Amino acid sequence: MARILVTGGAGYIGSHTTHHLLSLGHDVQVLDDLSKGYAHNVPEGRLHVVNLHDTAALDRVFSKGHFDAVIHFAAFIAVGESVREPEKYFRNNTGGSLSLLDTMRRHGVRRLVFSSTAAVYGNPEHVPIVEDQTLKPVNPYGESKLMTETTLRWLDECSSLRYVALRYFNACGAESKYGIGEEHEPETHLIPLIFRAIRTGKPITVFGNDYPTPDGTCVRDYVHVSDLAEAHRLALDSLLAGGPSGVFNAGMGQGYSVMEVIRAAETVTGRQASFTLGERREGDPAELVADSSKLQKTFGWKPKYDTLASIVESAWAFDAHKHGAV
Numbered sequence: 001m002a003r004i005l006v007t008g009g010a011g012y013i014g015s016h017t018t019h020h021l022l023s024l025g026h027d028v029q030v031l032d033d034l035s036k037g038y039a040h041n042v043p044e045g046r047l048h049v050v051n052l053h054d055t056a057a058l059d060r061v062f063s064k065g066h067f068d069a070v071i072h073f074a075a076f077i078a079v080g081e082s083v084r085e086p087e088k089y090f091r092n093n094t095g096g097s098l099s100l101l102d103t104m105r106r107h108g109v110r111r112l113v114f115s116s117t118a119a120v121y122g123n124p125e126h127v128p129i130v131e132d133q134t135l136k137p138v139n140p141y142g143e144s145k146l147m148t149e150t151t152l153r154w155l156d157e158c159s160s161l162r163y164v165a166l167r168y169f170n171a172c173g174a175e176s177k178y179g180i181g182e183e184h185e186p187e188t189h190l191i192p193l194i195f196r197a198i199r200t201g202k203p204i205t206v207f208g209n210d211y212p213t214p215d216g217t218c219v220r221d222y223v224h225v226s227d228l229a230e231a232h233r234l235a236l237d238s239l240l241a242g243g244p245s246g247v248f249n250a251g252m253g254q255g256y257s258v259m260e261v262i263r264a265a266e267t268v269t270g271r272q273a274s275f276t277l278g279e280r281r282e283g284d285p286a287e288l289v290a291d292s293s294k295l296q297k298t299f300g301w302k303p304k305y306d307t308l309a310s311i312v313e314s315a316w317a318f319d320a321h322k323h324g325a326v
């Protein structure tokens, strides 16, 4: 049993990881300012409503918690918004991480699992993407995460901090046994927006169909949130056992276009999703697909959800739970 602090644990991936670690017997505390996350995602008595820039409050949580490690999710994640308001992303994501790292140093906590992103690659040179490809983000969101990765690399070099950065591809799906799922406000992510289109009949806009991909729409690697939660658990175990720092892709390894996801959702739900073709979204690379063999080989990670249909099915089950009858 380890004492773990999960920042952003009221959010989507953070709450799945929190529940997963609790189910394995770890003592988990959650830190979240609830600017995006929901208190209802966090098990009773474990939530500290604190912003990462509030160092006095961070100190209080750390003084009481005696943490063995931190898993750091807390961040803004909307690519489009990051292009419109870059300062917000650098302040919250990069600045917030620095504040957390400072606090960890003051309290002698030297193990961190960091929630990074495929957006650090920008438009990749080769697909599937391996970790040592050129890192050239094409939006401030990706850059804000890369800046934190760079900080971590130097802290590993210059101090006793050890970290694992997991570069997720497109997290999706939900774990029905915890009653939690993807709920962003405003929602910007593809699968929940397709469900909204199915429920309301109002069309979803497909952002661009002139990309150099088979059907012209963007290709992404959709990976189930429970598989990501397990990747965090494995990374944590390695760090707690004295393992080295490292950076790993976390994706299913299979790319699907926006149109393929819409079709999969129609098949799973048995209903039609109306859509319109729109302009490209700023900052969107054409194709992001992971080579996750490093994560698989190093930690023995194996995604349980290995089809788009199974992922979409689990997301639809949560959507039905949230909206009542299907």
Ligand code: UDP
Binding pocket: 079, 170, 188, 189, 190, 191, 193, 204, 205, 206, 207, 208, 218, 219, 220, 258, 281, 284
């Ligand atoms: N997308 C879309 N319409 C929407 C939302 C998303 O066509 O209303 C596309 C988006 O351009 C991207 C893919 O769906 O190619 C996945 O986007 P999402 O925002 O879910 O995740 P991201 O790739 O930004 O992490």
